[in-house]
Amino acid sequence: DAHKLLVLAGDGIGPEVMREVARIVHWMSAHRGLKLEITEELVGAASLAVHGVPIRDEVIELARQSDAVLFGSVGDPAWSHVGFDKRPEVAILKLRKELELFANLRPAKLFDALIDASALKAEVVHGLDLMIVRETVGGIYFGEPRGIETLPDGSRRGINTEVYTTSEIERVARVAFDLARKRDNRVCSVEKCNVMESGLLWKEVVTDIHKREYSDVQLSHMLADNCAMQLVRDPNQFDVIVTGNLFGDILSDLASMLTGSLGMLPSATLGPVRAYGKRNALYEPIHGSAPDIAGKGIANPLAQILSFAMLLRYSLNRGEDADLIETAVSNVLASGLRTGDIMSPGMARVGTEMMGQAVLRE
Amino acid sequence: DAHKLLVLAGDGIGPEVMREVARIVHWMSAHRGLKLEITEELVGAASLAVHGVPIRDEVIELARQSDAVLFGSVGDPAWSHVGFDKRPEVAILKLRKELELFANLRPAKLFDALIDASALKAEVVHGLDLMIVRETVGGIYFGEPRGIETLPDGSRRGINTEVYTTSEIERVARVAFDLARKRDNRVCSVEKCNVMESGLLWKEVVTDIHKREYSDVQLSHMLADNCAMQLVRDPNQFDVIVTGNLFGDILSDLASMLTGSLGMLPSATLGPVRAYGKRNALYEPIHGSAPDIAGKGIANPLAQILSFAMLLRYSLNRGEDADLIETAVSNVLASGLRTGDIMSPGMARVGTEMMGQAVLRE
Ligand SMILES: CC(C)[C@H](C(=O)O)[C@@H](O)C(=O)O
Numbered sequence: 027d028a029h030k031l032l033v034l035a036g037d038g039i040g041p042e043v044m045r046e047v048a049r050i051v052h053w054m055s056a057h058r059g060l061k062l063e064i065t066e067e068l069v070g071a072a073s074l075a076v077h078g079v080p081i082r083d084e085v086i087e088l089a090r091q092s093d094a095v096l097f098g099s100v101g102d103p104a105w106s107h108v109g110f111d112k113r114p115e116v117a118i119l120k121l122r123k124e125l126e127l128f129a130n131l132r133p134a135k136l137f138d139a140l141i142d143a144s145a146l147k148a149e150v151v152h153g154l155d156l157m158i159v160r161e162t163v164g165g166i167y168f169g170e171p172r173g174i175e176t177l178p179d180g181s182r183r184g185i186n187t188e189v190y191t192t193s194e195i196e197r198v199a200r201v202a203f204d205l206a207r208k209r210d211n212r213v214c215s216v217e218k219c220n221v222m223e224s225g226l227l228w229k230e231v232v233t234d235i236h237k238r239e240y241s242d243v244q245l246s247h248m249l250a251d252n253c254a255m256q257l258v259r260d261p262n263q264f265d266v267i268v269t270g271n272l273f274g275d276i277l278s279d280l281a282s283m284l285t286g287s288l289g290m291l292p293s294a295t296l297g298p299v300r301a302y303g304k305r306n307a308l309y310e311p312i313h314g315s316a317p318d319i320a321g322k323g324i325a326n327p328l329a330q331i332l333s334f335a336m337l338l339r340y341s342l343n344r345g346e347d348a349d350l351i352e353t354a355v356s357n358v359l360a361s362g363l364r365t366g367d368i369m370s371p372g373m374a375r376v377g378t379e380m381m382g383q384a385v386l387r388e
Numbered sequence: 389d390a391h392k393l394l395v396l397a398g399d400g401i402g403p404e405v406m407r408e409v410a411r412i413v414h415w416m417s418a419h420r421g422l423k424l425e426i427t428e429e430l431v432g433a434a435s436l437a438v439h440g441v442p443i444r445d446e447v448i449e450l451a452r453q454s455d456a457v458l459f460g461s462v463g464d465p466a467w468s469h470v471g472f473d474k475r476p477e478v479a480i481l482k483l484r485k486e487l488e489l490f491a492n493l494r495p496a497k498l499f500d501a502l503i504d505a506s507a508l509k510a511e512v513v514h515g516l517d518l519m520i521v522r523e524t525v526g527g528i529y530f531g532e533p534r535g536i537e538t539l540p541d542g543s544r545r546g547i548n549t550e551v552y553t554t555s556e557i558e559r560v561a562r563v564a565f566d567l568a569r570k571r572d573n574r575v576c577s578v579e580k581c582n583v584m585e586s587g588l589l590w591k592e593v594v595t596d597i598h599k600r601e602y603s604d605v606q607l608s609h610m611l612a613d614n615c616a617m618q619l620v621r622d623p624n625q626f627d628v629i630v631t632g633n634l635f636g637d638i639l640s641d642l643a644s645m646l647t648g649s650l651g652m653l654p655s656a657t658l659g660p661v662r663a664y665g666k667r668n669a670l671y672e673p674i675h676g677s678a679p680d681i682a683g684k685g686i687a688n689p690l691a692q693i694l695s696f697a698m699l700l701r702y703s704l705n706r707g708e709d710a711d712l713i714e715t716a717v718s719n720v721l722a723s724g725l726r727t728g729d730i731m732s733p734g735m736a737r738v739g740t741e742m743m744g745q746a747v748l749r750e
C-alpha cells in the first residue's frame with residue numbers, strides 16, 4: 027500500500043527544483059523503504075500551453091484522491107495579458123479552494139548559517155522562528171461580487187469583496203492555537219478592525235474561541251499595518267501569527283524575507299480533518315516561479331526539498347525521514363555551499379543540481 | 389490676511405507633541421512675520437468624550453474652509469469596544485473622505501544621524517529616500533456593501549468591498565507621476581492584479597495614463613506581496629510608489645519603519661486643485677496616538693514639527709520657513725539629542741519638551 031503523491035512542478039524554476047526532489051525520492055525508495063505511487067501533471071502556464079487551462083478538472087480530482095500534493099510554483103509573464111481566467115495562478119487558487127485547503131502554514135525560520143544573507147541586523151533577526159497561519163480559501167481572494175464593469179460614460183469600476191464567516195475564522199484560529207501549544211504558546215491575531223467590519227468580526231470570533239477552548243494560550247491582537255512595522259522592528263516578539271488571506275499573503279512574504287533566505291522556506295496548506303484522521307494537504311515552497319532565472323540551473327532547490335520533508339512528516343507520518351533531509355540540508359549549508367540567492371563572501375557558489383546532489387550525499 | 393489653520397491634536401501623544409509646534413508658531417509669528425488665524429478643535433476620543441462623536445460636522449466644515457489642517461493622531465483603546473461608528477479613527481477617515489483628500493504622500497527618508505536606529509543593516513538602508521503615494525478616499529476603506537450580518541443559523545458574516553474607478557486611479561497616479569518628475573523620475577505601481585480585478589483595473593489605468601501623459605517617467609509594476617519583500621531586501625530600488633488605500637496603509641508603515649525613525653516622519657494628504665490653485669490639505673505625522681506612552685512627556689515631537697514644516701512649504705508657500713525648521717531639526721539630531729524611540733548608545737536622552745525647545749533654540 028504505497029502513498030499516493032501528486033507532483034505538480036508548474037512553471038519557471040518549478041520543474042528544475044522538483045528534479046532535485048525526485049533524486050531524493052529515488053534514494054529513499056531504495057534505502058528507506060519509502061513506497062510512493064507518484065503521478066505528475068502539468069499546472070499553470072505549462073498546462074495552459076498544452077491544455078488551454080491553468081489546471082484541468084481531472085488534476086483537481088487526482089489531488090483530492092492523493093495522500094499529499096507536492097507543488098512547485100506557477101506564474102509566467104507571457105500569460106499575464108491573456109485574461110483573468112487564464113492566469114497561471116488560477117491553478118493554485120483552484121486547488122486551495124476545491125480541496126478546501128484553508129490553513130497555510132508559513133514558517134519564517136532563520137538558518138543560523140545564513141544570518142549574513144538577511145537585510146536585518148544580526149541582533150534583530152537572531153534566532154528568528156515564527157509561524158504565520160494564513161487563511162487561504164476565503165476573504166477577498168474569493169468573495170463575490172467581483173469583476174470589472176464599464177459604466178455608461180465609458181469609465182470602468184473594479185470590484186472585489188472581502189467576506190469572512192464565523193466558521194471560516196474559527197477553523198483557522200483553531201489551527202493556530204493548536205500549533206502554538208506545540209511551540210511557544212502565543213498567538214497574535216492580525217486584522218484591520220479599525221477600518222473593516224470583516225476584521226472586526228475576525229477579532230471577535232478569535233477572542234471568543236480563545237475564551238471557550240484555548241484560554242491556556244496567550245492571545246494578542248494587532249492591526250495589519252502595525253504588524254508589518256513590528257515584523258521589521260522586532261520580529262522575535264512573535265510566535266504564531268494568524269490572519270486572513272490578503273494580509274497573510276503580504277505579511278508572510280515579508281516575514282520570510284526577514285530571514286534572508288526566501289529560497290529556503292517551505293510551506294504546508296491543510297484541509298479539514300476527515301474520516302480516519304485523513305486530511306488533504308499541499309506542500310509548496312514560499313518562493314514563486316522566478317521567471318528571470320528559470321532554466322539557468324541556478325535556482326535554490328532547498329525550499330522544494332524542505333517542502334517534501336514537511337510532506338513526509340505531516341502527511342505520511344515519516345518524521346525520521348523528514349529529520350534525515352532536514353539534517354542533510356543543515357550540513358550542506360554548514361559545509362559552505364550556497365546558491366546565488368543566499369550567497370555571501372567566502373562561501374562556495376553552486377547551482378541547482380550540485381546543491382541537490384550535496385543534500386543527497388549527506 | 390492671515391492664513392486659516394485648523395489644529396486637531398487628537399488623542400494620546402497628539403496634544404503633547406502639538407504643544408511643541410505651538411512654540412514654533414509663536415516664535416515664527418514674532419520673528420518671521422507669519423500670520424496665522426488658528427482654530428483648535430477636539431477630534432477622536434477627545435471629541436467622543438465631550439461631544440459623543442469622533443468629529444463634529446462643524447469641525448469638518450471648518451477644515452473645508454481653512455487653508456490647511458494640522459492633525460495630530462487619533463485612537464484610544466478605551467473606545468475600541470464602543471461600536472464601529474464611534475471609533476476615534478472615524479475622525480481622520482471622515483476628514484479624508486469629506487474633503488476629498490485623496491493623495492497621501494508618505495516619505496520614508498533616512499536621517500543620516502539616525503542610521504543606527506534602523507533594524508536594517510546600514511548598507512541596505514543607507515541614503516534611503518522614497519515616497520509612497522497612497523490613495524486615501526477609495527478602496528476597501530469606503531466601499532459598499534459593508535457590515536456584519538447575522539445568518540439564520542446564528543453565525544455571522546463580515547463584509548467589505550474594494551472598489552476603484554478609472555478616475556480615482558487616474559488622479560492619484562497623476563500625483564505620483566508629477567512627484568516623480570521632481571525626484572528620480574521613477575514610479576512603481578503596486579497592486580495584486582493576479583488575484584483581484586480591482587488591481588487589474590488599477591494596473592491598466594496607470595499604464596494607460598502613463599502612455600498618454602507621462603511617457604518620460606519610468607514606470608514599473610509590482611505585486612503587493614513582492615513589494616513588501618523588496619522593501620526589506622533592497623528599499624533603495626524605489627523612488628515613488630503609488631498604490632491603493634489598504635496596501636498603502638501597510639506598505640507605508642513598513643517603509644517608514646525601515647528608517648528606524650517612525651517618530652520623525654511627516655505626511656501630507658492633498659485634495660483636488662480648485663479655483664485659484666487652491667487645494668485642501670491635511671498634514672499629520674505617520675506615527676499613531678501611542679497610548680502606551682501618552683502623557684509621560686517622552687514622545688518624539690519631531691514628526692509633528694516636520695509635518696508643520698511641510699504645511700508651511702506646500703500649503704502656505706513659505707519654503708524658507710520650512711527650511712529653517714528642517715535645518716533646526718537636523719542640527720538638533722547632529723548635536724546628539726534623542727527621544728527614547730530613536731535612542732542609541734552615546735546620545736543624550738531627552739523628553740518631548742526639551743526636544744521641542746532645542747529645535748526652537750536652533
Ligand atoms: C500565486 C499567487 C496567487 C499566490 C497568492 O497570492 O496567494 C502567491 O502569492 C502565494 O502567496 O501563494
Ligand SMILES: CC(C)[C@H](C(=O)O)[C@@H](O)C(=O)O
Nearest residue numbers: 220221251462477480481637
Ligand atoms: C487610524 C487609521 C484609520 C489610519 C488608516 O488605516 O488609514 C492609519 O493607520 C493611517 O495610516 O493613517
